[in-house]
Amino acid sequence: MGAGRGEGEGAVEEEATGYEVGIVVPKLSRGAAAGPAEDCVARLVRELEGAGLLVERVRGVPAEFIKLAAPMGTLGRAAAEMQMKKLTYIGMELQFEWDQVAAFVRQPDGSLFSWRERYCCFRYLIYGIVNKTNSEITLKFDDKEFHWKQNESLLTRLESEGVVKLVFPLHDEIKRKQLLRNWALNWLDFTWQPIDDIYSYFGTKIATYFAFLGMYTQWLFFPAFFGLATQFIDFGSLQWLVLPAFFIFVISWAVFFLQFWKRKNSALLARWGINCSLSEYKNMGNELNSFGDSLTIEEKKFDDVSAEKRKLQRNEWFGVLLRIRNNAIIVLAIICLQLPFELAYAHLYEITETEVMRYLLTAIYLVAIQYYTRIGGKVSVNLIKYENNQGEESSSASLVYKVFGLYFMQSYIGLFYHASLYRDILALRQVLIQRLIVSQVLENLIENSIPYLKYSYKKYIAVHKKKHERESPSGKSVRLSTRVEKEYLKPSYTASIGAELEDGLFDDFLELTLQFGMIMMFACAFPLIFCFAALNNATEIRADALKLLVMLRRPVPRAAATIGAWLNIFQFLVVMAICTNCLLLVCLYDAEGNWRIEPGLAAILIMEHALLLIKFGFSHFVPEPAWVKANRVRYVAQAQIVCSKQLLKSISKLDAKLD
Numbered sequence: 001m002g003a004g005r006g007e008g009e010g011a012v013e014e015e016a017t018g019y020e021v022g023i024v025v026p027k028l029s030r031g032a033a034a035g036p037a038e039d040c041v042a043r044l045v046r047e048l049e050g051a052g053l054l055v056e057r058v059r060g061v062p063a064e065f066i067k068l069a070a071p072m073g074t075l076g077r078a079a080a081e082m083q084m085k086k087l088t089y090i091g092m093e094l095q096f097e098w099d100q101v102a103a104f105v106r107q108p109d110g111s112l113f114s115w116r117e118r119y120c121c122f123r124y125l126i127y128g129i130v131n132k133t134n135s136e137i138t139l140k141f142d143d144k145e146f147h148w149k150q151n152e153s154l155l156t157r158l159e160s161e162g163v164v165k166l167v168f169p170l171h172d173e174i175k176r177k178q179l180l181r182n183w184a185l186n187w188l189d190f191t192w193q194p195i196d197d198i199y200s201y202f203g204t205k206i207a208t209y210f211a212f213l214g215m216y217t218q219w220l221f222f223p224a225f226f227g228l229a230t231q232f233i234d235f236g237s238l239q240w241l242v243l244p245a246f247f248i249f250v251i252s253w254a255v256f257f258l259q260f261w262k263r264k265n266s267a268l269l270a271r272w273g274i275n276c277s278l279s280e281y282k283n284m285g286n287e288l289n290s291f292g293d294s295l296t297i298e299e300k301k302f303d304d305v306s307a308e309k310r311k312l313q314r315n316e317w318f319g320v321l322l323r324i325r326n327n328a329i330i331v332l333a334i335i336c337l338q339l340p341f342e343l344a345y346a347h348l349y350e351i352t353e354t355e356v357m358r359y360l361l362t363a364i365y366l367v368a369i370q371y372y373t374r375i376g377g378k379v380s381v382n383l384i385k386y387e388n389n390q391g392e393e394s395s396s397a398s399l400v401y402k403v404f405g406l407y408f409m410q411s412y413i414g415l416f417y418h419a420s421l422y423r424d425i426l427a428l429r430q431v432l433i434q435r436l437i438v439s440q441v442l443e444n445l446i447e448n449s450i451p452y453l454k455y456s457y458k459k460y461i462a463v464h465k466k467k468h469e470r471e472s473p474s475g476k477s478v479r480l481s482t483r484v485e486k487e488y489l490k491p492s493y494t495a496s497i498g499a500e501l502e503d504g505l506f507d508d509f510l511e512l513t514l515q516f517g518m519i520m521m522f523a524c525a526f527p528l529i530f531c532f533a534a535l536n537n538a539t540e541i542r543a544d545a546l547k548l549l550v551m552l553r554r555p556v557p558r559a560a561a562t563i564g565a566w567l568n569i570f571q572f573l574v575v576m577a578i579c580t581n582c583l584l585l586v587c588l589y590d591a592e593g594n595w596r597i598e599p600g601l602a603a604i605l606i607m608e609h610a611l612l613l614i615k616f617g618f619s620h621f622v623p624e625p626a627w628v629k630a631n632r633v634r635y636v637a638q639a640q641i642v643c644s645k646q647l648l649k650s651i652s653k654l655d656a657k658l659d
Contacts, residue, residue, distance in 0.1 A: 024166040043137075052073070067170065119169060180549050206555065254577070346414045432526045
């Protein structure tokens with residue numbers, strides 16, 4: 001075990017973090033031949049210590065592990081070197097300076113850096129170890145030698161040589177057990193969650209997901225209670241008005257839920273010090289520094305600017321055409337491949353007589369369609385690589401829309417088929433119950449069992465291999481004794497369609513949107529569906545928490561201020577719900593003999609237009625939290641004062657040069 005620590009800098013120096021990052025390397029053979037070349041792992045450890053990191057080497061069953069921690073001074077200087085932007089107390093995001101720590105906003109738990117910022121600093125430090133000598137350095141691992149070139153990253157070189165297998169975040173055992181006790185295993189309050197602690201431990205994106213899931217589950221209890229009332233209370237002569245009233249209530253509920261989520265999201269971002277409202281000031285300093293030079297640009301450069309503008313416009317339209325082509329491929333795949341498959345299932349369901357066989361058929365169908373649709377998702381990932389998207393966020397949104405289109409057809413076309421073919425609420429209700437129960441049971445079973453099976457298989461392979469090594473004495477039991485090797489063998493938190501653009505939250509958000517679409521678009525057919533959804537989500541919160549804390553590696557923190565493109569999909573589903581429920585009331589409700597088609601159709605059309613007005617009109621009625629708005633106004637005023645002073649100084653300097 002070795003240790004290295006940077007020098008403290010006054011009162012701002014804090015104690016080191018726990019071991020938060022692990023590096024996996026193969027175990028060195030005991031009989032490796034000695035030579036003039038230096039062992040690459042020993043050199044890596046020495047360089048990491050020289051960078052100010054605390055290093056511990058652990059020899060495990062499957063591999064050897066290098067655990068890393070860092071004093072706060074080391075992280076602070078790394079943040080300054082990488083020119084990290086952090087929010088200050090005047091509301092502006094400025095470049096971090098280690099000697100100006102007091103100017104920067106602290107995290108909710110009192111720490112200087114968030115988990116994502118710390119992880120970025122770790123990666124900057126370990127990948128920033130380069131060969132600064134004037135010659136190549138010969139390194140070896142076992143009997144293999146290779147050269148570390150000048151100005152080359154040591155870790156990148158070791159990864160290319162197969163020496164470094166993986167760099168991954170480590171769980172903090174104290175915080176992990178605290179979250180297990182207070183969150184994952186806390187069943188006293190079904191929907192309460194320590195969101196700030198989740199943010200501090202997992203980062204913004206995962207915390208935002210659980211905040212949304214918690215709020216969604218809490219709000220589900222309102223339509224669930226109304227749905228229970230519609231099923232078990234006899235309203236007498238007013239019974240014919242119950243479903244239309246429930247429909248209007250559900251649409252209004254969904255509109256206000258999404259608006260109040262935006263309000264809560266802005267409050268969370270303000271509390272976490274993620275103030276995106278002043279993003280226009282991010283590059284203000286660079287613009288002001290180059291202000292004087294920009295005033296003296298020669299006129300001949302305007303032609304270059306025009307050429308650049310034409311190039312950008314050409315690339316923009318080329319990207320639009322690529323997206324249209326890729327969307328057309330997805331639509332054709334749905335029509336030519338997925339649509340016949342869905343209709344075949346609907347036909348088999350129709351001719352199946354017993355309920356047991358129908359449940360079995362539904363289970364087989366859902367398992368098969370899951371893998372079928374994942375293939376389409378992987379195709380979407382490859383198509384997006386050829387799109388001219390502006391940044392990772394645009395690529396992620398494009399992927400979300402394409403994959404949701406595939407799953408939308410998979411989830412709902414069979415229901416639409418039954419609704420249009422039979423015009424029978426009871427038959428449609430039965431299909432909904434079967435689909436909801438089977439899909440939720442299968443999804444929870446697959447989601448929670450596959451990570452455990454993967455871990456058990458990797459553990460068995462590692463232990464079995466260890467038993468056959470010469471260094472393992474005969475008859476001695478072999479088991480995983482350290483936490484880091486257990487974490488290494490656990491699966492990572494990735495999306496089922498691939499980890500290129502999204503993490504495991506892709507699957508979790510997809511599951512939520514499909515559930516939301518089902519309960520909204522078929523609300524009039526089965527009002528009790530909201531009760532099923534509320535109970536499922538209450539258990540989903542704890543199941544997802546256990547999955548992240550127990551069954552998977554600690555996820556890599558990702559930056560995300562909102563739920564992104566998923567919010568657009570939720571809003572799209574509200575509009576779809578208005579249309580589908582109106583059709584249900586016309587075709588199905590009237591089939592029971594309560595209404596005649598003429599007045600019923602007129603009333604439904606009026607209701608549809610009124611609900612669309614509610615959807616688009618009430619979207620602006622929920623205000624932003626007053627304290628967030630007040631902070632924004634104050635921050636903008638302070639930022640304008642600072643920027644105007646800097647601008648005046650730049651103009652004065654330019655005027656002095658001209659004189």
